[in-house]
Amino acid sequence: MTADEAVVWRNRALTLFDRVSVPVAVCDVYGAVLLANPAMAAEFGATPGRLKGRDVLDLFRPVEAEQVERIAQALRLRHRSRYQVSVRWDAPGGRVRHGELTADPVSDSVGKTPALLVMLRILDEEPATCPPPSDAVTPVEARILALLAGGATTARAARETGLTADGVSYHLRRLSARWRAANRTELVARAYAEGVLAAGVWPPEGRG
Structure with a gap:
């Protein structure tokens, strides 16, 4: 050239x-x-x-x-x-x-x-009418959902994942918008329905 x-x-x-x-x-x-x-x-x-x-x-x-x-x-x-x-x-x-x-x-x-x-x-x-598929959930997000399902607070989830409390809240906002979940209880229920969390396992854990 x-x-x-x-x-x-x-x-x-x-x-x-x-x-x-x-x-x-x-x-x-x-x-x-x-x-x-x-x-x-x-x-x-x-x-x-x-x-x-x-x-x-x-x-x-x-x-x-x-x-x-x-x-x-x-x-x-x-x-x-x-x-x-x-x-x-x-x-x-x-x-x-x-x-x-x-x-x-x-x-x-x-x-x-x-x-x-x-x-x-x-x-x-991102438009709420076009949520990403459930397989777009990252390993960090799956870990946060598992901790929430086990009753963890935002502060504990932050300690367990090495994030800040703001970082955990950010991921939860993303997931709530993606699944149009009104609260954390609905968010956890949706995670089980989408297969992100393993059924019948305690403490809760993400599917590997």
């Missing part, structure tokens, strides 16, 4: 980057935003230029801090897997929103230190 052709394709990619409705950013390996599209900037009531240079962890708060350390270690070793982090952030108007960041390492060559292509999936705007 010639230099002129490379410029043409870069301009096309940037046009697509700006027009896509999914919030997307490109960060360096340390998490500093190099480029953000308008959809990402809109989540903070800003313009793309105002996000440049910001640390992605200043913009988004990870629900599980250990996720971030695992990703950082993998990047230092130049692993090129896809990484996902559950996050919250402060939207315009003081609302706290919840979602999931997906980070893909990208670079021009295998040996080069990768940048991160970061995409945001907004979970608190």
Whole structure:
């Protein structure tokens, strides 16, 4: 590819980057935003230029801090897997929103230190009429449901799973929205009905 052709394709990619409705950013390996599209900037009531240079962890708060350390270690070793982090952030108007960041390492060559292509999936705007299937329940969520079924409080579930109380509450909100459960009793009943929790077992446990 010639230099002129490379410029043409870069301009096309940037046009697509700006027009896509999914919030997307490109960060360096340390998490500093190099480029953000308008959809990402809109989540903070800003313009793309105002996000440049910001640390992605200043913009988004990870629900599980250990996720971030695992990703950082993998990047230092130049692993090129896809990484996902559950996050919250402060939207315009003081609302706290919840979602999931997906980070893909990208670079021009295998040996080069990768940048991160970061995409945001907004979970608190998913339509209630299209809940994910029961097999979308994560091992952490299954463990939380099992603890709830055994009578655990939010605080105890947090201790048992290594999450914060906010992290447990976040997963419970996701599950409640997914199954349209009005309370925790209904949530546990639905977990048994969906086969997420093993029937006839005490203490309760997720199906392996």
